[in-house]
Amino acid sequence: MAITSANQLELLQTAEAVAREKMIDPGLVIEAMEDSLARAAKSRYGSEMDIRVVIDRKTGNAVFTRVRTVVDEAELENYQAQFTPDQARPYFEKSRDPARFWSRGGERIEDFAGGPQPGDVFEETVPPVELGRIAAQSAKQVILQRVREAERDRQYEEFRDRAGTIINGIVKREEYGNIIVDIGRGEAILRRNEKIGRESYRPNDRIRAYVKDVRREARGPQIFLSRTDPQFMAELFKMEVPEIYDGVIEIKACARDPGSRAKIAVISYDSSIDPVGACVGMRGSRVQAVVGELQGEKIDIIPWSEDQATFLVNALQPAEVAKVVIDEEGANRIEVVVPEEQLSLAIGRRGQNVRLASQLTGLDIDILTEEEESKRRQAEFNTRTQLFMDTLDLDEFFAQLLVAEGFTNLEEVAYVDLDELLAIEGVDEGTAEELQARARDHIEAAARAALENARALGAEDSLIEFEGLTAQMVEALAKDGVRTLEDFATCADWELAGGWTTQDGQRVKDDGLLEPFGITLEQAQDMVMTARVMLGWVDPDELHPAPEDEAAPTEEAGV
CATH class of the missing domain: 3.30.300.20 (K homology (KH) domain)
Known part of the structure; x- marks a missing residue:
């Protein structure tokens, strides 16, 4: 594909033919040709020169221009493409030759009184270069490379918009269990783990699949298909049921x-x-x-x-x-x-x-039979009854009465509104006050014992005094080696509140240090971040950035 300065119309014809074949903009092909001709000219005139080529979109005439830019003397690096204001001054005049002109800010300079300034550009036309065999091959490679890049960009933009839809294609081949699918203007891949069961395909089989993802990569756009994605089924229903398509x-x-x-x-x-x-x-x-x-x-x-x-x-x-x-x-x-x-x-x-x-449903579901549920509830009833008997020094009947009324722990008895206890049949004001006093005494005694044990385990005051942690929580943390506020700040939220992980396809429960105390994941996140702010590890302003309209007040807001 030898390109010469005389072969002007052939440039446009070649650009149009390539653009039609690859279904890209002819202007991109011409830009690739301009780039390839500029590279060829640099090999002739010198690689350090700034040579630019512009091809007329109507006539195909290629104009070769040498460009030199005015820079400060300290910034001068390339003597072939740059010069200082002193070096440029002999050239800084209005030329009668249209092939030599100055420009500033993209516009031609008309006033030359002030002298050249950094950023001014001097352009002069140079003789066109005729390409030899090697230069023509090099130019061809540049053009083909730019065309391939343009084609990849077009494919990416086209199929990016089709992500989340169903596409039809023809099987081309199979590679290590993955199916390569011809989808018209490109190829897509159906991985073996995205196929249904053990379904198999042969070349030229028609296939329908869901466009799961489209990625831009160096080797071109990668289009990933799926037949196992739940949305594939949803899209099929949308095609078969007009009411779904209509909304x-x-x-x-x-x-x-x-x-x-x-x-x-x-x-x-x-x-x-x-x-x-x-x-x-x-x-x-x-x-x-x-x-x-x-x-x-x-x-x-x-x-x-x-x-x-x-x-x-x-x-x-x-x-x-x-x-x-x-x-x-x-x-x-x-x-x-x-x-x-x-x-x-x-x-x-x-x-x-x-x-x-x-x-x-997005829920973790536990299924029980009626018999299992009855046994579990009976066991919970007995456990709570025994708790009240042991801690409040009650007989079995009175303890069962509390459980039957919905009380589950000592905190509810100690701090509930007195009227709720008085609503229990046979409980007068004196009895209710005595129940709450006993519950509070037991809670305070348990807290003191837990605090003493936590200190014995090495818990420091920085952790003990942290707001939101009870004595029992501090004790549980200390038993696991979390004894300072720094130790607490390094904990992950799921380590405190618990969570779920997947191992070998099965969901496995991870017990949290504070999970027995009813700490949720959100509460654990807030506590850990508060500890990090107190230690200076996190800037509090970064946690709650001001909205854009508040961060930058305008004159319209009265500022």
Whole structure:
């Protein structure tokens, strides 16, 4: 592809042909040609020179220009592309030759009275360069490289907008279990862990998949497909159910065990349309179309509800739920009580049903039979009864009466409003005051003992006096080696409040040091950050930055 100064129209024709073939802007190809010609000119005139080439978009005429910039003497580095004001002064005049001119700030200089200034640019046209075989090959490589970059940018911009949608393609080949898919203007990859079950494909097979991610990488845009993502199922329903596409029905949540079973929660914004029936279709035609695409995956379509308990009961279908107990302290934990004969159905094969229901609702679900729940509640009742008998010196009947009224610990008895104790049958004011006095005495004695033990374990005053920590909490921390405020500030929130981790695909509970005291993850975060601020490790202003409209007041705000 030898390019010469005389071959002007061929430049434009080549640019248009390449642009049509690669489906990119012809201007990008011409810019690549300008860059390649400039590089060739530098090899002829000198690599240190600033040579620029401009190709006329109408005629194809290439103009070669040498550019020199005025700089301060201390900044002078390249004598071929820069000169000082003193060196530039002999050239600083209005030239009658249109091929030589000065510019300042992108505009031609008309007034030369002030002399040259740093930043002024002197441009003069130089003879065009005819490319030899080696130079032409080099120019061709530059153009091809720029064209490839433009093509990659176009592909990235095109497919970035298609992320989160379904795309059709043709299988090209398989590489180590991964499927390379031809999607028209590019290639995408379907990793083996994104395939449903053990499905296999051969070259030229048609495939439908979900565009999970589009990344810009050095070797070009990488398009990752998935057939196991829950959103793939949601998009299939959107294609099959016009009411979902129109927004009358919305998919609120979905969960999948790819190739086996799935659950999808839907809600209708039109009271005359049944969301479940619309998704099922006449004789199951709509849902069967989705099931067929998902290799026979069984799909449970359930109505979504704002009520957490109702939604959970629906999510555990086809099992029947007898009772739902919401844990008020842990908002994401919930207990479900089912009849004995419904236990296996509620859990499902290998825990599949409860696992999908948990994913769908975003809750940690504990399933108990009615008998197990009864035994547990009886055990809790006995434990609390014994606690009140031992600490408040009560007989069994009176202790059981307190538990039956909803009292669970000494703090509730000690600090509850007196009227709540007086509401218990047979309790007068004197008895209520005596109960609270005994509870407070026991709590204070326990706190003193815990504090003494904590000091014996090495707990320092900086930790003992930290606001929010009780004596029992300090004792628990000291037993685990957290004895100073510095030790406490280095703790992670989950170390204090507990959490969950995944090991070998199973959720494992991590017990927190302060979890027995009812400390939540948010409370643990606040306490740790407060300790770090007190120690000077964190700037308090960085925790609560001022809003932009407050941080920078304007004249309109009266400042």
